[in-house]
Amino acid sequence: MPFALSRSVNQLVARSLELEIEPRRWDPGFIGAAPPVDDVAALAAAIEAVGKQGELSYLRRTLGRAEFDSVVGGGAVPIVLLPERGAGMLEAVVIVKASGRRVTFVIGTLNEVSREVTGTVDELWTRLASRVVSALIPVRLTPILSDRGDGRMYDQPREHLTPIQRLGQLLHAERRDIGLIYLYAVLVGLFGLTVPVAVQGITQLVQGGLVLQPVVLLILFATAGTLVTGVVGLLQEAVVETIQQRIFARLAFEFAYLVPRIRFEAAQQANLPLQMNRFFEAVLIQKAMSKLLLDIPTATLQVLFGLALLSFYNPSFIVFALVLVFGVYLIFRLSFARGLETSIMESKYKYNVLEWLQAMARSIAAFKFSTRSTLPIETMDGHVANYLKYRRKHFKVLITQSMSLIVFKTLLTGALLTLGTTLVVNRSLTLGQFVAAELVIVTVLVGVEKLIRSLASIYDVLTSVDKVGHVMDLPVEEIRGLQLPQAQHGLAVSARGLSFTYPDQRAPALSDIDLDIRPGDRIALTGVDGSGQTTLLRMLGALHDGYEGTLTYDGLTLRNINRAALREQIGQVLSTTDLFDGTIEDNISVGRRFLDRAAVLKALRDVDVDNFVQSMPQGIATTITNGGSNLSAAVASKLLVAQGIVGQPRLLLLDDFFQNLDDEYRTHLIRLLMNRATPHTVVAVSHDPEFLAACDLIIVMENGRIKEQGTYAELAARLGKASVRGLSVPVP
Secondary structure, eight states, rough: OOHHHHHHHHHHHHHHHOOOOOOGSSSSSHOOOOOOOOSSSHHHHHHHHHHHHHHEEEEEEEHHHHHHHHHTTTTTTEEEEOOOOOTTOEEEEEEEEETTTTTEEEEEEESSSSOOEEEEHHHHHHHHTOOSEEEEEEEEESOOSSSTSSOOOTSSSOOOOOHHHHHOOOHHTTTHHHHHHHHHHHHHHHHHHHHHHHHHHHHHHHTTTSSSSSHHHHHHHHHHHHHHHHHHHHHHHHHHHHHHHHHHHHHHHHHHGGGBBHHHHHHHTHHHHHGGGGGHHHHHHHHHHHHHIIIIHHHHHHHHHHHHHHHHHHHHHHHHHHHHHHHHHHHHHHHHHHHHHHHHHHHHHHHHHHHHHHHHHHHHHHHHHHTTOOOOHHHHHHHHHHHHHHHHHHHHHHHHHHHHHHHHHHHHHHHHHHHHHHHHHHSSSSSHHHHHHHHHHHHHHHHHHHHHHHHHHHHHHHHHHHHHHHHTTSSBBOSSSSOOOOOOOOOOOEEEEEEEOOOOSOOEEEEEEEEOOOTTTTEEEESSSSSSHHHHHHHHTTTTOOOOEEEEEEEEGGBBBOHHHHHTTTEOOOOOTTTEEEEHHHHTTOOOOOOHHHHHHHHHHHTTTTHHHHHSTTTGEEEOOOOGSOHHHHHHHHHHHHHHHHTSSSSEEEEEEETTHHHHHHHHHHHHHHHHTTTEEEEOOOHHHHHHHHHSSSEEEEEEEEEEEEEHHHHHHHTTBBTTTTTTTOOO
């Protein structure tokens, strides 16, 4: 029943967000067995777990009355409320609609889900009967600048969207507020015509010598129209500001959701840290949105309404309207594609400049000892030259568009003045209509000028969504498959004919690996560098795709296992760069909710770094900065091991983890890993003789294959040498 409630809650949230999610994603077999749910925290975890299958994530909040009024009364829907009802009484309230102080919500319990109920915010709070309430705020994680969210499976081939298609998806996600902006733009366009219409009437009355009440009314009419136009313009800006904030937040959450799910090979090929620089395009998108949503719609409607008004004055102006529309279309048609191409190339070399600066910053010691080298300047000169080359080309396109506009505008102005004068002389147009028509013509030409000059902003936003979209297009792992059952013993791993080749290489990194690892085994992988040890370790961590053969965990093949759930049972020390900016507690738990503070403290004690942490002014709340650069190498290494062993994972993977550790501490760590009271399975890449001698099995690798395997003593006896090839250490 808790699963049914969790599924119903997520379906309501998805429907409210207008997300199309494959029905099978909500099937119990797709999601797997759920843990027992007996309190609000467990129910929240169950809702989050089910939501992940549909690419829904939630932010947990605890709301008092003031926060409740601010969030719910502010129209932040959908939102899931989880009131405290006592032991065994679980309930979820999903607010699906909000309008002012009125909300529509659905109540779900373990037994049933009610129909939609409408009431006030105050009535809902009274019904919750609590001083504070737990809330889950959904974050829509279906990418808006990529087609990964189009319902197709992740491994199906697809082509990149064009910049225009990406922008279309972004605008579609904001269609409600954009519709409101267009409504305001219509009002601005209509009220903007009050001045020329009033001027026409005033001119005719004054010309006839009638300065009476109608003139005063017309003046008030024009003044009121100007005031309303300004007020509606402010309302437009407020809506655009909301959209800008939402776009930034949405892209930030999408990047945060995407990064841990990118396929490992894609992350390596794409140089992921540099790809993250593309997030700054979100700021450019924000800025360009103002022109895109304010200036362009307003100018377009201004032009259309002006042309419509002119056609009422005299049918001859219809020809002017057609010529104007065709001229603007021609300017767009002849220069738009070239402008977009040069803008994208300009942006490409802009990032090349940034990436070279970051490369120098990473290798600062090398450049410090090469201060006479001209390499930094020479390389930067090449990147800047390419940037300026396409910058000039792009500017040339903009100048061409502006010159075309000036010529077109000049010809039209002269032609219209001539036409208007002729119509007045022939008495086809009154003097008042002529004056009003000229005001309208000026308004129309100003609108056209805004449209042409807005092209620079259009190029900027198209380039930005293209850059961000290509990051969103990186292939990701699909969250599906069987849940690997939890157990108290170590994980059993088996491989048959396991082979793997990196996408950018011809030679296989692993070839025909046959391997049987029993629960609780301590296995060492060793060999010369490049023999495939690290790749095999990553394979055991379910990091690589595109492998051949079979790989099973507790008898379940990796192809059918939910990898995210599998990795929750695996601890790893595969990289020396896994410390991030955050507290020590965050770096050990990495935000895994099933790891409490007691588990973190135990891991720190086990690796003998607890005294150091306690000596810090803020203890486990001490902040690690710049990947651990504020720590000694030994402390950083110990924290990495603590990150790997926290929570007693069933499988522990370690890659040359003895670096920066003294002999005494290495002995302590070996005893910790070999302690049979901890029934985990250990697989480690190592060349340390003490560790190798303590392992149950040593696997010697060469050229991606298993060359030898056995205990330390067996390998020495079999090879009949004073040292074992590949171990590079003396045999006792």
